[in-house]
Amino acid sequence: MTATAARALGILLAAAPATALAEDVARYNLQTPVTSVAARIYDLHTLMLWICMVIFVVVFGTMFYSVYAHRKSVGHKAAQFHENTTVEIVWTVIPLLILVGMAWPATTTLLHMRDTSAPDITIKATGYQWKWGYEYMQGEGEGISFLSQLATPYGQIHGSDVKGENYLLEVDRPLVVPVGKKVRMLMTASDVIHSWWMPAFGVKQDAIPGFVRDSWFRADKEGSFRGQCAELCGKDHGFMPIVVDVVSAEKYAAWVGEQKNTMAALAEDPGKTWDLAALRARGEQVYTANCIACHQANGQGIKGTFPALDGSKMVGGPKQGQIAIVLHGKPNTAMAAFGKQLSDTDIAAVITYTRNAWSNKSGEAVQPAEIRAARK
Numbered sequence: 001m002t003a004t005a006a007r008a009l010g011i012l013l014a015a016a017p018a019t020a021l022a023e024d025v026a027r028y029n030l031q032t033p034v035t036s037v038a039a040r041i042y043d044l045h046t047l048m049l050w051i052c053m054v055i056f057v058v059v060f061g062t063m064f065y066s067v068y069a070h071r072k073s074v075g076h077k078a079a080q081f082h083e084n085t086t087v088e089i090v091w092t093v094i095p096l097l098i099l100v101g102m103a104w105p106a107t108t109t110l111l112h113m114r115d116t117s118a119p120d121i122t123i124k125a126t127g128y129q130w131k132w133g134y135e136y137m138q139g140e141g142e143g144i145s146f147l148s149q150l151a152t153p154y155g156q157i158h159g160s161d162v163k164g165e166n167y168l169l170e171v172d173r174p175l176v177v178p179v180g181k182k183v184r185m186l187m188t189a190s191d192v193i194h195s196w197w198m199p200a201f202g203v204k205q206d207a208i209p210g211f212v213r214d215s216w217f218r219a220d221k222e223g224s225f226r227g228q229c230a231e232l233c234g235k236d237h238g239f240m241p242i243v244v245d246v247v248s249a250e251k252y253a254a255w256v257g258e259q260k261n262t263m264a265a266l267a268e269d270p271g272k273t274w275d276l277a278a279l280r281a282r283g284e285q286v287y288t289a290n291c292i293a294c295h296q297a298n299g300q301g302i303k304g305t306f307p308a309l310d311g312s313k314m315v316g317g318p319k320q321g322q323i324a325i326v327l328h329g330k331p332n333t334a335m336a337a338f339g340k341q342l343s344d345t346d347i348a349a350v351i352t353y354t355r356n357a358w359s360n361k362s363g364e365a366v367q368p369a370e371i372r373a374a375r376k
Contacts, residue, residue: 030042030045030199031199031200032200033200033202034200034201034219034220034221034223034225034246035200035201035202035217035218035219035220036112036218036220037109037112037113037201037202037203037216037217038199038200038201038202038217039202040108040109040112040113040202041109041113041202043105044105044106044109047102047105048102051098051101051102055098113202113215115216116184116214116215116216118182119138119139119182119183119184119216120139120181120182120183121136121138121139121140121141121177121178121181121182121183121184122136122137122138122139122183122184122186123135123136123137123175123177123183123184123185123186124137124185124186124187124188124212125175125185125186125187125188125196125207126187126188126189126190126207126340127187127188127189127190127191127192127193127194127195127196127207127229127233127240128147128189128190128191128336128341129191129192129233129234129235129236129334129336130149130150130229130233130234130235130236130237130239130240130293131147131148131149131150131240131341132147132148132149132196132240132242133145133146133147133148133340133341134146134147134148134175137186138184139181140252140253140256141252141255141256141259143260143263144256144259144260144263146173146259147173147341148171148172148173148174148175148242148243149171149172149173149240149289150168150170150171150172150239150240150241151170151171151172152164152166152167152168152170152239154292157239166226168228168238168239168241169226169228169241169243170226170241170243171241171242171243172289174224174243174244174245175242175243175244175245176244176245176247176252176255177219177244177245177246177247177252178246178247178248178249178251178252179219179220179221179222179246179247179248179249180218180219180220180249181218181249182216182217182218183216183217183218183219184214184215184216185203185205185214185215185216185217186212186213186214187205187206187207187208187212187213187214187215188207188208188209188210188211188212188213189207189208189209190209190336190337190340190341191209191329191336191337192209192233192234193206193207193208193209193231193233194206194207194229194231194233194240195207195229195230195231196215196227196229196242197227197228197229197230197242198217198225198226198227198242198244199227200225200227201217201219201225201227201244202217203215203216203217203227204230206231207231219244219246221246222246222247222248223245223246224243224244224245224246225243225244225246226241226242226243226244227241227242227243227244228240228241228242229241229242234334235293235294235305235334236293239293268343268345268368271368271369272345272368273367273369274345274348274349274365274367274368275365276352276356276363276364276365279348279349279352279353279365279366280349280352280353280356280357282345282346282349282353283348283349283350283351283352283353283354284353284357286342286346286347286349286350286353287350287353287354287357290338290341290342290350291350291354294306294334295307295308295309298310298358299354299357299358299360305334306334309354309357309358309360310357310358310359310360311358311359311360312360315354315355315360316355316360316362319351319355319364319366319370320374322351322354322355323347323351323366323370323371323374324374326338326339326347326350326351327339327347327371327374327375339375343368344368344369344371344372344375345368345371347368347371348366348367348368348370348371351366352364352365352366
């Protein structure tokens, strides 16, 4: 059976009234492809399975037939021969032809996967522990950038709430692209190796610190598609989902306009002086979004793994030391560098919050201007 015939059989099965059967089939197969790359991978996967199935049936069928039909109990005796040139040629040529037949579609698929030329949109994806940063570098949305991180409530993660439909596969800000446009993805990382994996797009590319790798996709249908980091990247590796919303050209243009207006409205004067209460309130939000997984809501951390901030000598010491750690991270630890992830105001706010939360009562506010000065 050809790959096309196999896909046709799959379509017929999916069209059957037994919805549960279709769901069970999908559980053990690849996701339904929505790009040409994913479709080729699906066809290649199906073709290889059928080739393996044919080889299995022929080899084991011949073996079991020979064992049964030529058994000693019916009077057969083992043939005695030293070599057979014809047989040796046959069992060399047939596997060679099979390998060539498998290599051709595999090579054409791989070349198609690597053709990142002439994109309509270029987006840079940066992996952080444990979130994704997106920057639109070419196309209508050029200049838009944001962080995308897990949106599943902690109550669901810790078992106190009922798990949602997209448990651990939902984010606060999805990547948005227009349908039918070629999107080139540039992948890199700021700390450890991550992997940007979208099964329905046929994209799985490692994001390596210090390197920029690329891949591409062109979604053929609108909808929300979900993936996740596929490289073991640390404690919260399983909490690093990817969501891509594929929308119409009109909706994409409207989204781009909204994002640029929002970015302009949120642009802040780095010289503004904030009062302590305002910085604490904003800092609590930043802490919840970025720090709570390791240092915990009570600031006690995880003993032996992540240090406590409540009562910490570092938090209670000179603010320059804490500013440096938050900006640049701490080598050989899970403490990430937030200098490229957060704005001056957000870093100033979260430091102010930790220095005035729990039992920490410094009464000191760290201003955005101090963060900007520390970056230089």
